[in-house]
Amino acid sequence: MSLLEVSISLSFFLGLVFLAYVVILVRGFLKAEPERPGDPDSLDWHFLIPCREEQAVIGSTLEYLESTFPQAHLWVIDDASTDRTGEIVADRAERNAHVHLVARRLPEARKGKGAALNAGYREISRYVGEGGPRARTVVVVVDADGRPSANMLELCAGPDAFADGSVGAVQVEVRMINRDVERPLPAKGPLANRFAAMLARMQDVEFRGPISAMQIIRRRTGTVNMGGNGQMNRLTALDSIAGETGEPWGNALLEDFELGLRLMLAGWRTAYSRCSWVDQEALWNLNPLVVQRTRWAQGSMQCFRYLPRVWGSPCFTTAGFLEILYFMLRPWVQVVGSIVYAIPLAVFVFDAAAYRDFMEGFLLNGGLLLMAAYLVLGVGEFAIWGWFYRTRCEPGLSRRSAVHLGLAVAAYSLLNYVIAWRAFGRFATGRGSWKKTRRNSELTEPQPSVAGAVAE
Secondary structure, eight states: OOHHHHHHHHHHHHHHHHHHHHHHHHHHHHTOOOOOOOOGGGSEEEEEEEESSOTTTHHHHHHHHHHHOTTSEEEEEEESOSSSHHHHHHHHHHHOTTEEEEEEOTTTSOSOHHHHHHHHHHHHHHHHOTTSOGGGEEEEEOOTTOEEOTTHHHHHTSTTTTTSTTEEEEEEEEEETTTTOSOSOTTSOHHHHHHHHHHHHHHHHHIIIIIHHHHHHHHHHTOOOOOSSSEEEEHHHHHHHHTTTTOOSOSSSSHHHHHHHHHHHTTOEEEEEEEEEEEEOOOOSHHHHHHHHHHHHHHHHHGGGGHHHHHHOTTSOHHHHHHHHHHHHHHHHHHHHHHHTHHHHHHHHHHHTTSSSHHHHHHHTTHHHHHHHHIIIIIIHHHHHHHHHHHHTOTTSOHHHHHHHHHHHHHHHTHHHHHHHHHHHHHHTTOOOOOOOOOGGGGGSOOOOOTTOOOO
16 A cells, blocks of 8 residues: 555544544533532542642632531642742631641752642641541642532432442533633733633633533543643542552643543542532643643653553553543644644645646545545534533523534644644653643743752
């Protein structure tokens, strides 16, 4: 077979596999059953909030959590912030015994989110004590800007979650709190504002559409992923993988996914709640979004080392192994796919250029069939999420808006190829440093330099 024939065959194979996966996702998404509630007072709730330069949001977050979940303990890990984060938390801790400050200092601090969470875990572990109610203690990870839904503890205490003693962790749906902001950048023009608003909406579609659908399917395969926000873990489950060092979270850049893998390998089940959620801030600028997603993709590449253990573990079904394999291979496939998909198009264009009429040459060489396939496999399977987002998540949107969102999702998906190559470059060159995603407010304000801070 020629290189062109190989490329076309591989392109269609990869496209059809992904199309079949999308069909499975859509079917599960549309048929998902709501979770059953339980008694939140049957469990002890401890929130872990990792912070680094979060003075802009941490005060309001603590106020929200204190009023919404008054029975919960709030543990803020200040990871050597140079702003007033620690001062704000300390002030609230003086007024509320349920608020705790875990202050980390250099050189031990600023070693990634996993290290900060491990420090918080050790503090909670000491607080509960060896003889304390560890089996009924749940550790909830929330970002500094996180706003969990008021029904979160009730649903996660239910029979589909922690009321089942075999469940070691639960992940709730993630939503973007600023998805409806029409003018996110007041100091800039209409075009910049339109782009920023659409970027925020795309992140909301992404998390409430395909990502939520993936998690719903993972309920069946027993491989629900943990996320960095809205993640809940039974304390005894964390104990089972913490080891002598007291570190349940690993050092991968995708520490949440790694944690979920380690829990599943230890025999714990993981669950997902779509009917409770955590609101977080969507990014309005492309650069920090690419930095964030590059870290996620590289973290997935780093977790590839767990695959032999997953394959050999009796805790995973064949379907579960295949689902994890697919998730781990995605950034690698995107790197390969960006080359494979481009070869047929380049050949068709080159051949068509030999004709006096370029379009006639392109059509005669089968370009129309190729473009039709690309539209179905490369656009249609992404564009459908605009419609499902409207029908299942935001019914107030118009049909026209749903079509526009769908086309925007297809364009947004192309960013994954840039991210995959960026992650591959960092992985191949051994760059594995963890970099905090800068908040929207930070992008317009000068940031203080810190000696010993980790660069990207």
